[in-house]
Amino acid sequence: MFSKSKINDPATGTDAATTSAPSSAPSAAAPAAKQSEFKASAPKVKPAASVLSADLHVTGNMKTTGDIQVEGTVEGDIRAHLCTIGETATIKGEVIADDVVVNGRIVGRVRGLKVRLTSTARVEGDIIHKTIAIESGAHFEGSVQRQDDPLNPGAKSAPAQKANPAS
Known part of the structure; x- marks a missing residue:
C-alpha cells in the first residue's frame, strides 16, 4: 500500500503496473521477504485464556x-496448556494440562506437569503429576502418582512415589 516502488507510482500510470519488466520483479519480492522476517522476530503476544462462564454447561x-x-460445568475431558478450574466449576471427566489449578470440583483423573489444589478444591479421582501442591483445606479422594511425563498415558511412574488416598 505505501511503497516507493515504480509499480505503485502514480506517475508511471496503470499500464506500467500491469506490464512490469522482469528486472523489477526481484525488487518487489525483496520487501515481502523483509516484512516476513520482521513478523517472525516480533514478540508474540500471549492470547487471553478461554473462559467458560458459570452459567455454561x-x-x-x-x-x-x-x-x-x-x-x-463440563461433562467430558479437557486438554489444555493451562487449565484453571474455578470455585463454581464442576468437571466430570479427565483433565490433562501442563499446569492444572483446581479451585472447584473434579470427578475424574487429573494429569499435569504441575498440579495445584487450592484450599477450595474438591477432587475425587487419581492425580498423576510431575510436581504437586495441595493447600490446607483441599478435599482429595484418590491416589497420587508421580511420573516424569504425566501427560503421556503410557509413561511409567517413578518408583516408590505412589501415595495412599487422602482426604
Missing part, C-alpha cells in the same frame, strides 16, 4: 493448545 471433550478457565 458443556457436554463433550475440549482440546486447546492455549489456556482455559472453567467456571461452569
Whole structure:
C-alpha cells in the first residue's frame, strides 16, 4: 500500500503496473521477504485464556493448545496448556494440562506437569503429576502418582512415589 516502488507510482500510470519488466520483479519480492522476517522476530503476544462462564454447561471433550478457565460445568475431558478450574466449576471427566489449578470440583483423573489444589478444591479421582501442591483445606479422594511425563498415558511412574488416598 505505501511503497516507493515504480509499480505503485502514480506517475508511471496503470499500464506500467500491469506490464512490469522482469528486472523489477526481484525488487518487489525483496520487501515481502523483509516484512516476513520482521513478523517472525516480533514478540508474540500471549492470547487471553478461554473462559467458560458459570452459567455454561458443556457436554463433550475440549482440546486447546492455549489456556482455559472453567467456571461452569463440563461433562467430558479437557486438554489444555493451562487449565484453571474455578470455585463454581464442576468437571466430570479427565483433565490433562501442563499446569492444572483446581479451585472447584473434579470427578475424574487429573494429569499435569504441575498440579495445584487450592484450599477450595474438591477432587475425587487419581492425580498423576510431575510436581504437586495441595493447600490446607483441599478435599482429595484418590491416589497420587508421580511420573516424569504425566501427560503421556503410557509413561511409567517413578518408583516408590505412589501415595495412599487422602482426604
